[in-house]
Amino acid sequence: MTEHDPKERAVNGPIPPKAVVSRLSLYLRELHHLERDGQETTSSTQLGKMLGFTDAQVRKDLAYFGQFGYPGIGYRCEELIEAIRRILGTNRSWPVAIIGAGNLGHALLGYRGFRQQGFEIVAAFDADPGQVGNRIESIPVYAMSDLAKLVDQLGIRLAIVAVPGAAAQVVAEQLVAAGVEGILNFAPVTLSLPAHVHAVGVDLAIELEQLSFAVVNKRDKQ
Amino acid sequence: MTEHDPKERAVNGPIPPKAVVSRLSLYLRELHHLERDGQETTSSTQLGKMLGFTDAQVRKDLAYFGQFGYPGIGYRCEELIEAIRRILGTNRSWPVAIIGAGNLGHALLGYRGFRQQGFEIVAAFDADPGQVGNRIESIPVYAMSDLAKLVDQLGIRLAIVAVPGAAAQVVAEQLVAAGVEGILNFAPVTLSLPAHVHAVGVDLAIELEQLSFAVVNKRDKQ
DNA sequence: TAGATTGTTAATCGATTAACAATC
DNA sequence: TAGATTGTTAATCGATTAACAATC
Numbered sequence: 001m002t003e004h005d006p007k008e009r010a011v012n013g014p015i016p017p018k019a020v021v022s023r024l025s026l027y028l029r030e031l032h033h034l035e036r037d038g039q040e041t042t043s044s045t046q047l048g049k050m051l052g053f054t055d056a057q058v059r060k061d062l063a064y065f066g067q068f069g070y071p072g073i074g075y076r077c078e079e080l081i082e083a084i085r086r087i088l089g090t091n092r093s094w095p096v097a098i099i100g101a102g103n104l105g106h107a108l109l110g111y112r113g114f115r116q117q118g119f120e121i122v123a124a125f126d127a128d129p130g131q132v133g134n135r136i137e138s139i140p141v142y143a144m145s146d147l148a149k150l151v152d153q154l155g156i157r158l159a160i161v162a163v164p165g166a167a168a169q170v171v172a173e174q175l176v177a178a179g180v181e182g183i184l185n186f187a188p189v190t191l192s193l194p195a196h197v198h199a200v201g202v203d204l205a206i207e208l209e210q211l212s213f214a215v216v217n218k219r220d221k222q
Numbered sequence: 223m224t225e226h227d228p229k230e231r232a233v234n235g236p237i238p239p240k241a242v243v244s245r246l247s248l249y250l251r252e253l254h255h256l257e258r259d260g261q262e263t264t265s266s267t268q269l270g271k272m273l274g275f276t277d278a279q280v281r282k283d284l285a286y287f288g289q290f291g292y293p294g295i296g297y298r299c300e301e302l303i304e305a306i307r308r309i310l311g312t313n314r315s316w317p318v319a320i321i322g323a324g325n326l327g328h329a330l331l332g333y334r335g336f337r338q339q340g341f342e343i344v345a346a347f348d349a350d351p352g353q354v355g356n357r358i359e360s361i362p363v364y365a366m367s368d369l370a371k372l373v374d375q376l377g378i379r380l381a382i383v384a385v386p387g388a389a390a391q392v393v394a395e396q397l398v399a400a401g402v403e404g405i406l407n408f409a410p411v412t413l414s415l416p417a418h419v420h421a422v423g424v425d426l427a428i429e430l431e432q433l434s435f436a437v438v439n440k441r442d443k444q
Numbered sequence: 445t446a447g448a449t450t451g452t453t454a455a456t457c458g459a460t461t462a463a464c465a466a467t468c
Numbered sequence: 469t470a471g472a473t474t475g476t477t478a479a480t481c482g483a484t485t486a487a488c489a490a491t492c
Binding site: 053060 | 462466467
């Protein structure tokens with residue numbers, strides 16, 4: 001806590017573009033690196049260079065949410081980290097469920113990066129009765145029939161879908177019925193969801209396709 | 223093969239925005255679903271509805287690459303699939319290496335979706351001597367010292383980095399030195415690469431952060 | 445033919461960059 | 469003070485949408 005009192009934007013100010021919010025996560029990641037390296041302050045120019053953005057873009061992005069810098073000085077890393085975490089909602093720990101304890105779900109259950117950023121996987125669910133009752137990375141695997149009960153008991157609002165494509169839409173509907181508000185979807189399908197439920201899709205094959213395109217159309221970056 | 227001879231854009235035509243290329247992958251995914259369901263043709267309106275885009279955007283995106291449709295009719299699914307695969311470069315199979323046979327690497331080695339889209343993981347590499355010589359999902363695990371030799375022998379141009387953040391930059395440099403041209407990076411760091419090497423980053427914690435933001439700023443979609 | 449739908453141009457909208465007064 | 473850097477406005481750039489002639 002310092003005497004610096006940033007004027008943050010009114011709660012119902014202009015809604016930031018999605019691209020701005022995703023850059024916010026990148027700024028946060030770089031700020032963690034800077035802080036770990038012992039740097040107290042940084043600047044829009046430095047953050048921009050680290051990520052290949054202009055300094056103007058960094059300042060503009062942050063300005064959507066308030067005033068976090070000091071003219072002539074820059075930004076205090078610790079303060080900006082705290083501010084971005086508040087904006088993203090990761091200044092607290094989220095309990096998260098994973099649906100699908102197969103190949104990918106297994107790996108996600110063991111992924112350390114989630115907890116470091118404020119996400120704790122507290123329950124896994126699988127359709128296979130052989131899996132139910134097991135613990136994977138010390139996280140219990142439950143039957144899908146227990147979903148609604150556990151979502152309620154554990155206060156789960158976010159879930160990760162790691163089931164085969166053919167099952168994903170049905171699973172998503174079960175999650176919505178259980179009260180989940182956000183879904184990180186690894187199944188290679190477009191989920192159809194009510195407007196109040198948010199989804200982020202990660203399609204691993206698509207990421208490779210984007211790389212394939214970049215390589216076959218070899219024109220240098222920048 | 224039909225008598226339809228699309229006039230595709232000159233090879234050095236305007237370079238398409240990145241966002242267009244990523245939507246191309248989504249069109250391809252939906253076209254596969256349509257084809258599997260036995261649909262012969264589709265339209266920009268239908269494709270748009272499936273993905274939440276306008277029909278104009280679908281047509282504009284495709285128009286960057288050529289003329290693939292039939293006025294009054296729409297697009298033949300099979301033809302458009304083939305055209306998009308040619309554009310993305312996935313009308314052939316790419317041999318891919320995975321670096322890091324830990325938690326996540328393990329899951330990626332078993333991911334079926336890669337092969338279905340034209341990517342075959344042919345080699346894994348790990349720094350742990352205990353892993354070297356093993357086979358995971360029938361794919362051999364090699365020592366990092368064999369990287370350059372195998373990249374050359376197997377014609378590997380794309381690699382997936384699934385090592386801890388602290389190791390990722392060094393691994394990336396080894397990949398570049400071995401001649402790899404594209405890197406799909408799962409480590410939560412920004413890689414510094416020469417201009418002729420392309421990277422796509424997937425940071426799993428960042429994806430959850432984006433979801434967290436959407437949920438705490440609960441305003442409905444669209 | 446009438447209805448459907450493309451490819452493309454023009455109009456609109458939004459996002460990025462440049463510039464600079466204010467501040468430390 | 470001089471140098472550095474912010475937050476913000478205006479200018480530029482790029483992407484999306486609307487409209488429509490051409491086509492089947």
